[in-house]
Amino acid sequence: MSFLLSWKRSLKRSDSKTRSSSCQEIQDLNEDQEEHRRLPFYCVSMSGEAETLSNGSQKPDLRIELDDCMAALDLFLSNNFAEALARLQSRTKDSMYHALTYATILEMQAMMTFDPQDILAAGNTMKDAQAVCQRFRRKSTMAGSFNSMINRQAGEQFTEEEIHAEVCYAECLLQRAALTFLQDENMISFIRGGIKVRSSYQTYKELHSIVQSAQYTRGVSHSHFEGGVKLGMGAFNLTLSLLPTRILRLLEFVGFSGNKEYGLQQLQEGASTQSFRAFLCTVLLLCYHTFMSFVLGTGEGDVGDAEALLQPYLKRYPKGAIFLFFAGRIEEIKGNLDAAIARFEECCEAQQHWKQFHHMCYWELMWCFTYKQQWKMAYFYADLLCKENSWSKATYAYMKAAYLSMFTEEDCRPFGEDEVEIFRQVPGMKQKIAGKSLPTEKFAIRKARRYLSPNPLPLPVAPLEMMYIWNGYAVIGKHRDLTEGMLDTLNQAQRTLEQAPVTEHTVDDQCLVSFLKGLCMKHLGCHEEAEQYFNLIQINETLIRYDHYLVPNALLEHGLLCMELGRKEEGVRYLETAKHNYKNYSMESRTHFRIQAALHSAKSAVENGDSVP
Structure with a gap:
């Protein structure tokens, strides 16, 4: 009710054009709700009889559709992006799989560019794909849906095309929801996105029940259908399981649930087949092992599983940009920086059509050279990103x-480049995605404010601080020479701070350097020294004025170290203190993700009778 009152007030303050636009959004919202008021049923009939569409045209053969889309996907994975899109586009009006595949490729492009026009185009294309899928779905009335929910044993029979339409429709909903969150910032957009997510989730659950049902009869293309169900169930379970406990409890209250092991199992099963969705299942698993579990976890992705998943694709597509990128990422996590740099450079050379793949490589190359402390090369790639990519101008400029x-x-400095002037530009580059500022942008903007005064106070080790945010110390920790080199840089920064006049930032800067030195000591095996540095942050907690995030993160790292040394109870105590005693600090969500991962690891180890890693 409060939302409706607020919306009415906003209408009164807006002009006629805004009122018209808002009314259209409400109408679209109502259409979304009406469209989603149905659930798939349990009994499936794979009759395979030819049927005629409402416009008089013959339904295309499902097997031919899938074979053609697989051929287009093969072109896409071979870097023939334009040819793949052209092959798909001619059938997007009459084939649900062509429409879905075409829209999915455009959405991938939009996700990499974050360009508003790309996001809008992808959203419209995915909406068209959803409409195509809707034409192939079993038509049902509200009364029919209600009766089926009461007596599912009397559910209608579905043809194979109709059951495929259900899984394609759920996929469209999920992808449209992601774009909705990216595209707009108003409350109506969030409601519409939430409706799509919930409808997609419920549909996947129902389809999973169909597959498990004794009444389910496998059709000719059943592997593609079941692969779609595994993709949806795996993606939802894995994603939900990674969320912090407080958010997960709220989602469970409204009907969502997530099990990481089950999600990984579903995706692994989907990736191991020859189905249409095997590639997407593989990519999700690679993203999990090389990004999510690394950046949002404790810094240890499952490299072995990632390599096993990637190897067949690299063999088939040795120049495939997607797979070269993941190959580089795996080498980076392993600490093989020269091999990683070679892979990322190879990825950039492999194709010139989609610059977005280049930008992902530039980001990783920037970090590889950061780990090697080759500041000129790191600057070079940050500058390229700043000029060419729109994901986060503020972050790129800060770097x-x-x-x-x-x-x-x-x-030798680049002509006309001065860090003070660039730092001062960072706050003006802030942008919002899904109505929220990017956490890394907020962090960068807060740090850059030190340069706004006439007499700026320089940041002591800005790249090394941001390196921790992206879990970079887990990378250099695999090589003693890199870690020792980083420690030397931090020791020099500490000496500079000791010689500088005392300012309002002195304690914060000294604590930051001590915290990063503690990380280096931890990876060098100097555990007692590492603990002393982490304890130093706690001792100075009340004196820290701005960098409050250091305290919970010092507790997190101290907890991880204790668990590594076999002091599980003490480690869990540090983690629980960090989780419950601190809030409203920079990068809080990322810290909570890492705490969640560490606690889950400790719990799993106890249940399995293993030593805590």
Whole structure:
């Protein structure tokens, strides 16, 4: 009710054009709700009889559709992006799989560019694909849906095309929801996105029940249908399981649930088949092992599983940009930086059509050179991103300035580039995605404010601080020489701070350097020294004025170290303190993700009778 009152007030304050637009959004919202008021049924009949569409045209053969889409996907994975889209586009009006595949490729492009026009185009295309899928779905009345929910044993019979339409429709809903969250910032958009997510989730659950039902009869293309169900169930379970406990409890209250092991199992089964969705299941697993579990976890992705998943694709598509990128990412996690750099460079050379793949490689190359402390090369890639990519201009500019701040007096600076001026530009580059500012942008903007005063106070080790945010110390920790080199840089920064005049940032800066030194000591095996540095943050907690995130993160790292040393109860105590005693600090969500992963690891180890990692 409060939302409706607020919306009415906003209408009164808006002009006629805004009122018209808002009314249209409400109408679209009502259409979405009406469209989703149905559930698939349990009994499936795979009759395979030819049928005629309402426009008089013959339904295309499902097997031919899937074979053609698989051929287009093969073109896409071979870097023939334009040919793949052209092959799909001619059939997007009459084939649900062509429409879905075409829209999925455009959505991948939009997700990589974050360009508003790309997001809008992908959203419209996915909406068209959903409409195509709707034409192939079993038509039902509200009364029929209600009766089926009361007596599912009397459910209608579905043809094979209709059951495939259900899984394609659920996939369209899920992808449209993701774009809805990216595209707009108003409350109506969030409601519409939430409706799509819930409808997609419920449909996948019902389809999973169909597959498990004794009444289910496998059709000719059943592997593609079942692969779609495994993709949806796996993606939902895995994603939900990664969320912090407080958010997960709220989602469970409204009907969502997530089981990480089950989600990984579903995706693994989907990836191991020859189905249409095997590639998407594989990509989700690779993203989990090389990004989500690394950046949002404790810094240890399952590299072995990732390599096993990737190897067949690399063999078939040795120049495939997607697979070269993941190959580089795996080498980076393993700490093989030169091999990683070679893979990312190879990925950039493999194709020139989609620059977005280049940008993903630039980001990773920037970090590889950061780990090697080659500031000029790191600056080079940050500068390229700043000029060419729209994902986060504020973050790219901050990193540019951060690398410049590490240049020595002897280093040749790029013409006209001054870190103070770039730092001052960062706050003006803030943008919002899904109505929220990016956490890394907020972090960068807060740190850059130190340069807004006439007499700016320089950040001591800006790149090394941001490196922790992206779990980079887990990478350099695999190589003693890299870790020792980083420790030398931190020792020099500490000496500079000790010689500088005392300011309002002095304690914060000293605690930051001590925290990062503790991480280096931990990876060098100097556990007692590492604990002393982490304890130092706790001792100075009340004196820290701005970098409050250091305290819960010091507790997190101290907890992980204790667990590594076999002091499980003490480690869990540190983790629980970090989880419950601190809030409203920079990068809080990311810290909570890592705490959640660490606690889950400890719990799993106890249940399995293993030692805590």
